[in-house]
Amino acid sequence: xxxxxxxxxxxxxxxxxxxxxxxxxxxxxxxxxxxxxxxxxxxxxxxxxxxxxxxxxxxxxxxxxxxxxxxxxxxxxxxxxxxxxxxxxxxxxxxxxxxxxxxxxxxxxxxxxxxxxxxxxxxxxxxxxxxxxxxxxxxxxxxxxxxxxxxxxxxxxxxxxxxxxxxxxxxxxxxxxxxxxxxxxxxxxxxxxxxxxxxxxxxxxxxxxxxxxxxxxxxxxxxxxxxxxxxxxxxxxxxxxxxxxxxxxxxxxxxxxxxxxxxxxxxxxxxxxxxxxxxxxxxxxxxxxxxxxxxxxxxxxxxxxxxxxxxxxxxxxxxxxxxxxxxxx
Numbered sequence: 225x226x227x228x229x230x231x232x233x234x235x236x237x238x239x240x241x242x243x244x245x246x247x248x249x250x251x252x253x254x255x256x257x258x259x260x261x262x263x264x265x266x267x268x269x270x271x272x273x274x275x276x277x278x279x280x281x282x283x284x285x286x287x288x289x290x291x292x293x294x295x296x297x298x299x300x301x302x303x304x305x306x307x308x309x310x311x312x313x314x315x316x317x318x319x320x321x322x323x324x325x326x327x328x329x330x331x332x333x334x335x336x337x338x339x340x341x342x343x344x345x346x347x348x349x350x351x352x353x354x355x356x357x358x359x360x361x362x363x364x365x366x367x368x369x370x371x372x373x374x375x376x377x378x379x380x381x382x383x384x385x386x387x388x389x390x391x392x393x394x395x396x397x398x399x400x401x402x403x404x405x406x407x408x409x410x411x412x413x414x415x416x417x418x419x420x421x422x423x424x425x426x427x428x429x430x431x432x433x434x435x436x437x438x439x440x441x442x443x444x445x446x447x448x449x450x451x452x453x454x455x456x457x458x459x460x461x462x463x464x465x466x467x468x469x470x471x472x473x474x475x476x477x478x479x480x481x482x483x484x485x486x487x488x489x490x491x492x493x494x495x496x497x498x499x500x501x502x503x504x505x506x507x508x509x510x511x512x513x514x515x516x517x518x519x520x521x522x523x524x525x526x527x528x529x530x531x532x533x534x535x536x537x538x539x540x541x542x543x544x545x546x547x548x549x550x551x552x553x
């Protein structure tokens with residue numbers, strides 16, 4: 225008997241692209257799937273579209289996020305996982321697409337790699353229509369380097385790229401406190417806790433970049449979410465390092481890479497909005513220092529910047545911001 229694959233889709237005012245997404249599920253050459261739609265409080269035509277597809281094919285199953293659960297895609301995804309009956313599990317956003325052979329290829333590879341807890345395939349970005357002529361993307365396969373990449377905030381794969389054994393994913397779950405970096409955090413946990421995993425070059429899913437992508441991610445609202453989420457991600461990494469006995473997570477280099485990530489957040493979010501983020505910066509520096517991420521020299525530099533220089537960084541023409549960048553480099 226063919227394994228059942230559960231596809232979890234969180235929806236929130238998704239009516240513009242949802243039909244195309246669900247059509248890509250319907251077009252799968254592999255037919256033993258269930259698609260779990262979890263609505264997060266939509267007020268557009270999302271619910272009507274979901275009802276229509278459920279009536280068309282009862283493999284589409286509809287739910288609403290319970291009101292006692294936090295709002296957000298991570299919460300909706302986790303709730304969808306509780307409803308999943310599949311042997312395998314993938315996550316699909318309501319504006320993205322699956323290649324027609326996606327499930328067939330992933331299940332076939334899992335049959336050859338039963339020792340793995342998850343497999344990773346490639347997701348290609350697109351604006352209007354995917355370029356189906358592209359078949360592969362060369363990706364990092366060294367597992368320690370993959371972990372380092374996520375620690376450095378360079379995600380090696382987005383949410384739809386992996387297929388998990390459902391029972392394995394239920395031991396991980398998305399962090400409900402994260403509204404950004406949730407994909408990085410869940411990937412780090414998966415890498416650390418998996419018995420094994422494999423990365424393939426095959427492109428079998430597509431990530432839609434909408435027209436306001438750059439504007440949205442440059443907004444102060446999103447930068448605020450990123451700075452606050454970084455603190456949650458830091459605490460999650462600390463907990464993983466304390467709980468896990470794997471050699472790579474005892475490696476001091478992991479702490480060095482995470483400090484590099486802080487410097488990136490500092491330069492592009494905190495330093496550009498000092499008055500907004502000075503309290504957050506103080507908290508992050510304290511967390512890094514108290515959890516042993518900083519040597520004595522770095523502790524001195526970070527506290528010098530935070531306590532002495534940062535309050536003056538927003539004064540135009542003072543040169544303080546340039547000095548801070550030099551110190552951090």
